[in-house]
Amino acid sequence: MRLQELAIVTDTPLLSDPTLLEKFKAHDRVVHDPKTDLYSYRNDYTFKTKAALLTEIQRHTRHGGGLSVRTLKDSWRDAPAAIEELERAGDVLVTRTVKDGQMRLVFWNEVRGEEEGGGMGVEKEFQDLWRGLTVPDDTDLLRSLAQEGLHAMASHTPLPKAPTGPGRKKGKKTASRHRASRITNVHLKGEVDLTRDYVPGEG
Numbered sequence: 585m586r587l588q589e590l591a592i593v594t595d596t597p598l599l600s601d602p603t604l605l606e607k608f609k610a611h612d613r614v615v616h617d618p619k620t621d622l623y624s625y626r627n628d629y630t631f632k633t634k635a636a637l638l639t640e641i642q643r644h645t646r647h648g649g650g651l652s653v654r655t656l657k658d659s660w661r662d663a664p665a666a667i668e669e670l671e672r673a674g675d676v677l678v679t680r681t682v683k684d685g686q687m688r689l690v691f692w693n694e695v696r697g698e699e700e701g702g703g704m705g706v707e708k709e710f711q712d713l714w715r716g717l718t719v720p721d722d723t724d725l726l727r728s729l730a731q732e733g734l735h736a737m738a739s740h741t742p743l744p745k746a747p748t749g750p751g752r753k754k755g756k757k758t759a760s761r762h763r764a765s766r767i768t769n770v771h772l773k774g775e776v777d778l779t780r781d782y783v784p785g786e787g
Contacts, residue, residue, distance in 0.1 A: 585623055587605075587621075629656065630659070631659070631660060637656070637660070637666050638676070638692070640656075641670075641690055641692045642692040644692075645691050645692035646692075650691040651691075653688060667690050668687075670690075671690075675692070676690050677690070678691075
């Protein structure tokens with residue numbers, strides 16, 4: 585775009601304000617071609633092929649992130665169509681909006697499997713280890729817990745709520761009961777009295 589056209593479209597005094605023109609030319613997103621005297625916007629990426637697009641997606645995914653499909657489209661108009669082709673081939677993974685299914689982010693599919701189901705196969709050694717695990721029955725499990733001084737967790741039942749509103753009976757507030765604490769650090773039994781507050785200097 586010529587400078588005159590840009591000044592009209594953006595309604596800015598690029599031609600009459602030397603300071604503004606200097607800052608405009610120095611901007612890192614502005615590209616000036618001295619041969620044609622045309623100005624253009626510098627995009628984030630310069631790829632124009634599907635292979636180059638996939639390389640860029642792979643590079644970003646290795647650094648722990650995906651790429652915005654909108655940003656890729658700004659750099660290359662045909663990027664969305666190329667991404668859909670790569671997705672069908674299983675080369676990339678795409679996240680979409682819930683409302684209208686528009687593509688949002690694209691990631692390289694690092695674990696693309698050779699089989700139709702995708703994913704990577706698990707080595708036989710780990711499969712054998714997994715299949716060799718046994719879950720103890722309830723009786724053995726409860727016995728093991730009891731040996732360690734533990735109990736099975738009871739099912740949670742909600743407590744009834746106190747009555748509210750005009751029908752609620754007023755009465756004296758009862759003093760809160762002080763529950764005796766249960767000592768679980770049995771290895772300190774006979775050496776340290778855990779029911780007493782700690783006082784420096786006292787054994």
